[in-house]
Amino acid sequence: MTTLDLPVRVHATLVTDRRELAPGVVLLGLDAPDVVAATQPGQFVMAIPPSGEAAATALGVYEAEGKRASLLFFVTGNRTRELSELRVGERLDVVGPLGNGFDLSGKPSRVAIVAGGVGIASVLLPAQALVRAGARVQLLYGARTAALLVEAERFNEAGCALALATDDGTTGYHGYVTDLLERLPRVDLILACGPTPMLRAVARIAATLGVRAQLSLEETFACGVGGCWGCVVPIVRTSAQAPRFPPANAGGSDFVNARICKEGPVFWSHELRW
Amino acid sequence: MVETKPSLAVKLGKLRLEYPTLMGSGCYGSGQEFAPFANLNKIGAVVLKSVTRLPRLGNPTPRLVHTPAGMLNAIGLQNPGIDWYLDHEVPKYAKLPWRVVGSVAGFSVDDYAYVCERLAARDEIAAVELNISCPNVASEGETFACDPKLTASVVRACRATTDKTLIVKLSPNVTDIAAIALEAEGAGADALAVINTVRGMSIDAETWHPRLGNVTGGLSGPAIRPIAVLAVYEVARVATIPIVGQGGIETTRDALEFFLAGAAAVGIGTANFTDPRIPERIADELRDYLWNRNLASIGEIVGKANVGFANVYEYEGDEG
Ligand SMILES: Cc1cc2nc3c(=O)[nH]c(=O)nc-3n(C[C@H](O)[C@H](O)[C@H](O)COP(=O)(O)O)c2cc1C
Ligand code: FES
Numbered sequence: 001m002t003t004l005d006l007p008v009r010v011h012a013t014l015v016t017d018r019r020e021l022a023p024g025v026v027l028l029g030l031d032a033p034d035v036v037a038a039t040q041p042g043q044f045v046m047a048i049p050p051s052g053e054a055a056a057t058a059l060g061v062y063e064a065e066g067k068r069a070s071l072l073f074f075v076t077g078n079r080t081r082e083l084s085e086l087r088v089g090e091r092l093d094v095v096g097p098l099g100n101g102f103d104l105s106g107k108p109s110r111v112a113i114v115a116g117g118v119g120i121a122s123v124l125l126p127a128q129a130l131v132r133a134g135a136r137v138q139l140l141y142g143a144r145t146a147a148l149l150v151e152a153e154r155f156n157e158a159g160c161a162l163a164l165a166t167d168d169g170t171t172g173y174h175g176y177v178t179d180l181l182e183r184l185p186r187v188d189l190i191l192a193c194g195p196t197p198m199l200r201a202v203a204r205i206a207a208t209l210g211v212r213a214q215l216s217l218e219e220t221f222a223c224g225v226g227g228c229w230g231c232v233v234p235i236v237r238t239s240a241q242a243p244r245f246p247p248a249n250a251g252g253s254d255f256v257n258a259r260i261c262k263e264g265p266v267f268w269s270h271e272l273r274w
Numbered sequence: 275m276v277e278t279k280p281s282l283a284v285k286l287g288k289l290r291l292e293y294p295t296l297m298g299s300g301c302y303g304s305g306q307e308f309a310p311f312a313n314l315n316k317i318g319a320v321v322l323k324s325v326t327r328l329p330r331l332g333n334p335t336p337r338l339v340h341t342p343a344g345m346l347n348a349i350g351l352q353n354p355g356i357d358w359y360l361d362h363e364v365p366k367y368a369k370l371p372w373r374v375v376g377s378v379a380g381f382s383v384d385d386y387a388y389v390c391e392r393l394a395a396r397d398e399i400a401a402v403e404l405n406i407s408c409p410n411v412a413s414e415g416e417t418f419a420c421d422p423k424l425t426a427s428v429v430r431a432c433r434a435t436t437d438k439t440l441i442v443k444l445s446p447n448v449t450d451i452a453a454i455a456l457e458a459e460g461a462g463a464d465a466l467a468v469i470n471t472v473r474g475m476s477i478d479a480e481t482w483h484p485r486l487g488n489v490t491g492g493l494s495g496p497a498i499r500p501i502a503v504l505a506v507y508e509v510a511r512v513a514t515i516p517i518v519g520q521g522g523i524e525t526t527r528d529a530l531e532f533f534l535a536g537a538a539a540v541g542i543g544t545a546n547f548t549d550p551r552i553p554e555r556i557a558d559e560l561r562d563y564l565w566n567r568n569l570a571s572i573g574e575i576v577g578k579a580n581v582g583f584a585n586v587y588e589y590e591g592d593e594g
Contacts, residue, residue, distance in 0.1 A: 009310045010551060048549045052524065053496070055340055055547045079340070095311050095550060220338045222345060222547045225311065227303035229323070229352045230338040244362065257331065257352065262307075 041125035042101025060122035116194025142177025146170035226262030280564035287439035287464025291318035298543025329355035334487030344495025348488035391435035407445030433462030510536020534579035
């Protein structure tokens with residue numbers, strides 16, 4: 001029998017630093033040069049639980065520089081709790097980077113990035129790449145309350161203009177972060193990552209403004225690599241991201257299910273049917 | 275010095291597998307999705323996602339919910355239908371260095387026989403599994419595995435279409451799984467996959483909604499392992515054909531439980547979502563386990579813990 005190349009993309013990493021940015025919000029730095037080398041903005045990894053007793057967790061790659069990649073996440077259940085309890089020097093194995101990230105090839109000059117809550121974890125890399133390419137980047141960043149607006153300063157340092165919003169008014173605009181998007185001077189591109197209701201609002205506003213938007217979708221994953229069809233979203237058949245498999249129905253509808261983990265997690269908002 | 279390693283090879287009907295591990299249907303794609311992360315040199319076969327006569331969009335999302343020690347899924351048999359599948363998907367499997375087993379689902383005896391015949395006719399497909407036990411489709415997906423007569427009809431009809439190995443996948447959501455197993459064997463099955471997922475659901479106390487788009491789903495992972503071990507144990511007491519034991523296997527110890535209960539091979543599904551290296555680890559460790567005990571092959575431990583059921587004594591209390 002033919003033998004295959006051995007697996008190369010499960011990476012054993014070591015925790016280099018750990019910070020609790022707010023109660024229940026953790027930033028884990030990893031010694032992970034292979035992940036850094038391979039990661040495109042908007043991609044994610046599957047973090048293998050150290051106990052081996054639960055499904056792996058999909059986490060966006062927050063930072064990737066030199067030998068260090070980092071993961072920023074909210075503790076929302078057992079699996080993220082286990083990851084949050086890792087200490088410096090301990091090992092964390094990750095699969096990835098996975099998925100299709102943000103498409104920055106259009107050389108946009110003015111970009112709005114909308115981040116809601118933990119969505120901030122997936123937008124630092126695109127923000128840095130855009131600033132490096134000479135774009136003016138405006139970050140619109142919303143959270144429940146001021147304490148949860150973690151890492152805002154980091155985006156300032158990265159060269160982004162900042163506008164903050166909180167649900168309770170403890171900092172910045174009192175209300176939805178998407179309200180800020182509506183009032184923004186014209187941009188050529190919108191990137192967004194956050195809870196689904198926020199993404200739907202971004203899609204609606206982008207359509208009204210006539211600006212293209214890329215959304216990093218949130219969904220529960222099982223395999224994370226396209227093997228189970230558990231994480232689908234309907235997308236127009238003509239999209240470059242539309243999988244050839246499978247057709248939506250026998251009648252030949254104009255949309256197909258795309259896997260968020262494989263064809264996504266980032267999609268053009270005008271190509272989604274949701 | 276010649277060192278003969280213990281053999282992990284297993285035969286399911288005519289199908290000989292180098293390793294006694296099958297990647298669970300619907301969990302592993304065709305294997306190509308996992309090939310960059312897992313060592314597919316060390317698996318027996320990949321069971322493909324179930325395919326039906328007509329295309330199916332599948333269930334609304336969410337289709338997955340993580341639950342304690344496992345997960346619920348309700349994919350709803352999303353698949354392109356057998357025509358498109360044979361034209362566009364199956365040809366890709368010709369080049370794969372690992373074995374693929376087709377999986378058939380349906381809504382009538384005729385559906386099963388039709389899809390089974392066309393699938394089994396293809397050289398790329400090493401064997402066929404009949405998924406008569408999918409809990410996630412609104413109409414009758416699981417009815418077949420819950421009714422001994424229907425089980426027999428489906429298996430008999432499919433048996434008539436092919437000489438390739440037929441594996442019949444049984445549901446745990448029945449009163450007497452051994453009775454169903456006997457019907458499948460009598461109708462010509464070469465092997466039995468025991469078990470498919472256990473029906474379950476989860477409700478969000480904040481939104482007052484069921485968490486799955488399909489409302490109900492199938493539970494998999496370690497949460498169902500004891501249920502699966504018992505099912506294998508019960509089936510092994512009556513069936514003479516090989517059993518592919520599955521349900522919550524994550525470690526070599528888990529796999530051993532199934533072999534000792536009477537499984538000739540094991541299925542690994544949900545564990546691949548925990549760590550894609552698990553199948554390789556289990557293969558290596560099974561070999562070590564046999565080696566350390568001076569056993570020549572995995573077959574030597576099959577059913578070794580199957581001692582029947584404990585006698586039930588009626589306790590006669592002291593009178594007076
Ligand atoms: C996401 C998912 C999709 C599945 N799809 C199928 C399927 O299409 N056909 C089938 O026969 N079994 C399907 N199963 C059942 C598995 O093949 C396996 O029998 C079951 O999950 C128990 O094993 P496990 O605990 O190792 O996953 C699916 C399971 C999961 C978790
Ligand atoms: S999580 Fe399995 S296909 Fe996306």
